[in-house]
Amino acid sequence: MLQLKNVSFAVDPRGENKEIIKNIDLTVPKNKLIVVTGPNGGGKSTLARLIAGVEKPSSGKIFFNGEDITEKSITERARAGIAYAFQQPVRFKGLNVFDLLHIACGRKLDVGEACEYLSAVGLCARDYIDREVNSSLSGGELKRIEIATVIARSAELSVFDEPEAGIDLWSFQSLIEVFENMRKKVKDSSVLIISHQERILNIADEIIVIKDGSVQRSGSREEVMPTLVGTSSAVNYCSRIDPRKGE
Amino acid sequence: MLQLDEIQKRLLKEVAGLHEVPEGAYNIRSNSQAAGRRSTANIEITPKTDVSGIDIRIKPGTKNESVHIPVVMTQTGLKEVVYNDFYIGEDSDVVIVAGCGIDNCGNQDSQHDGVHRFFVGRNAKVKYVEKHYGSGSGSGKRILNPVTEVYQEAGSYVEMEMVQIKGVDDTNRTTTAELAEGAKLTVRERLMTHGEQNAVSNYVVTLNGKDSSADVVSRSVARENSYQKFDAKIIGNAPCHGHTECDSIIMDKGRILAVPGLEANDLDAELFHEAAIGKIAGDQLIKLMTLGLTESEAEEQIINGFLK
Numbered sequence: 001m002l003q004l005k006n007v008s009f010a011v012d013p014r015g016e017n018k019e020i021i022k023n024i025d026l027t028v029p030k031n032k033l034i035v036v037t038g039p040n041g042g043g044k045s046t047l048a049r050l051i052a053g054v055e056k057p058s059s060g061k062i063f064f065n066g067e068d069i070t071e072k073s074i075t076e077r078a079r080a081g082i083a084y085a086f087q088q089p090v091r092f093k094g095l096n097v098f099d100l101l102h103i104a105c106g107r108k109l110d111v112g113e114a115c116e117y118l119s120a121v122g123l124c125a126r127d128y129i130d131r132e133v134n135s136s137l138s139g140g141e142l143k144r145i146e147i148a149t150v151i152a153r154s155a156e157l158s159v160f161d162e163p164e165a166g167i168d169l170w171s172f173q174s175l176i177e178v179f180e181n182m183r184k185k186v187k188d189s190s191v192l193i194i195s196h197q198e199r200i201l202n203i204a205d206e207i208i209v210i211k212d213g214s215v216q217r218s219g220s221r222e223e224v225m226p227t228l229v230g231t232s233s234a235v236n237y238c239s240r241i242d243p244r245k246g247e
Numbered sequence: 248m249l250q251l252d253e254i255q256k257r258l259l260k261e262v263a264g265l266h267e268v269p270e271g272a273y274n275i276r277s278n279s280q281a282a283g284r285r286s287t288a289n290i291e292i293t294p295k296t297d298v299s300g301i302d303i304r305i306k307p308g309t310k311n312e313s314v315h316i317p318v319v320m321t322q323t324g325l326k327e328v329v330y331n332d333f334y335i336g337e338d339s340d341v342v343i344v345a346g347c348g349i350d351n352c353g354n355q356d357s358q359h360d361g362v363h364r365f366f367v368g369r370n371a372k373v374k375y376v377e378k379h380y381g382s383g384s385g386s387g388k389r390i391l392n393p394v395t396e397v398y399q400e401a402g403s404y405v406e407m408e409m410v411q412i413k414g415v416d417d418t419n420r421t422t423t424a425e426l427a428e429g430a431k432l433t434v435r436e437r438l439m440t441h442g443e444q445n446a447v448s449n450y451v452v453t454l455n456g457k458d459s460s461a462d463v464v465s466r467s468v469a470r471e472n473s474y475q476k477f478d479a480k481i482i483g484n485a486p487c488h489g490h491t492e493c494d495s496i497i498m499d500k501g502r503i504l505a506v507p508g509l510e511a512n513d514l515d516a517e518l519f520h521e522a523a524i525g526k527i528a529g530d531q532l533i534k535l536m537t538l539g540l541t542e543s544e545a546e547e548q549i550i551n552g553f554l555k
Binding site for chain 1: 466494528530531533534535536537538539540541542548549551552553554555
């Protein structure tokens with residue numbers, strides 16, 4: 001479905017050429033749940049932005065369903081079937097939750113359907129549908145609305161950048177159900193999640209470990225998971241919120 | 248009775264949402280002439296004798312009634328100053344819809360300056376909606392300079408919605424209000440300018456009575472080469488509460504000057520102002536593009552939402 005061939009991405013602050021992604025090759029097959037993990041600052045979020053088209057590679061090619069999309073815009077990639085949930089959701093003055101879901105689904109949306117998307121992320125639709133997506137919403141609420149907009153897209157490939165961050169009041173189990181239901185709803189669809197949460201790694205079909213801008217290891221969960229336990233690439237939820245245990 | 252052509256009807260629809268003759272009391276002014284007028288049992292509209300304009304008298308206790316006083320202009324070169332006075336009786340609850348639409352296809356400027364004075368009785372409640380709209384392809388400017396004066400007696404409530412989204416070349420809006428004890432004023436201004444347009448909004452709200460309050464909020468977008476100035480001043484002369492806010496988006500070469508002003512003359516006056524000006528945030532555009540919109544569709548959605 002998605003293929004990155006020899007993709008590199010460099011930035012040039014103060015004239016120093018800094019490579020954030022180095023010659024990455026990776027494939028997301030149909031009907032898979034892939035989790036990308038690795039230490040902070042390793043280039044995971046940049047990878048998600050390259051797939052969504054927010055950043056363009058310095059070199060290399062990206063293919064989606066066999067088509068070269070390297071030069072395609074964000075909009076063209078979205079229309080081709082790539083959805084992307086931001087790590088830090090965006091606030092909008094004036095646009096309400098229904099407006100965003102309506103834009104996301106790309107067709108006429110009835111209130112009942114919008115309510116289903118919100119219920120899926122554990123929000124009571126009645127309380128949220130008319131709410132402005134502005135600073136009156138908490139970080140956790142925004143994050144769940146962000147996930148709901150990706151559900152509404154019904155895309156072939158959905159990319160989530162740290163979807164679990166800030167959803168502590170909601171359960172992990174529900175988040176995992178979201179991913180499972182998305183895959184059931186759209187035939188052969190795949191989900192790519194950036195996370196170092198052990199519980200999310202545990203539902204992966206395949207795990208890709210990215211460190212210093214390169215793929216350090218990739219393979220099935222059974223192969224990769226044992227090498228991660230106890231490292232910062234597979235964090236237990238409790239150890240994250242308990243500073244004594246560290247990361 | 249009403250003799251309006253298609254352009255005039257279109258303007259009426261834009262500024263007053265009217266397709267036909269409105270319910271309730273109305274006065275429709277077209278090209279400086281009265282095109283239709285109706286008083287009701289509780290609302291009396293009479294022409295002024297000394298200057299151009301009307302007096303609108305609303306009887307005390309009038310509830311759930313409306314007054315429409317739209318103005319349309321389609322003759323190029325027309326310039327007028329109109330004085331409308333509203334006397335709103337105690338304990339009444341009414342909606343007043345004003346507004347002016349100018350279609351100028353000629354090469355001379357068309358200008359309507361409406362001076363509205365509101366005398367709001369004790370405990371009366373008024374919702375006032377004023378929309379401005381301009382159209383026409385002529386080189387003559389479409390100019391509107393509304394002056395609004397509001398005098399609120401104790402316990403009264405006035406809600407003003409001022410909208411100017413399209414086509415007016417030059418506006419200088421002056422709004423003043425004086426509030427007695429317990430009176431409350433809210434203003435919601437929405438403005439979009441484009442081309443070479445120029446829009447100035449001045450507000451001076453004086454809170455004279457104990458527990459009076461005012462909330463003046465403007466949301467605006469300046470596109471292309473247009474210029475806006477928002478100057479809002481709240482004066483607190485008693486224990487009172489005042490808030491003013493200007494929230495603006497600039498695009499292209501648009502320019503905005505926001506001048507919030509507060510004057511507290513009483514120890515228990517609580518006054519606040521907020522002002523923010525900036526372009527559309529890049530991540531807002533990116534988010535909507537990841538949902539499948541093009542950049543210009545995303546811009547349009549953001550602006551429509553902002554000015555909603």
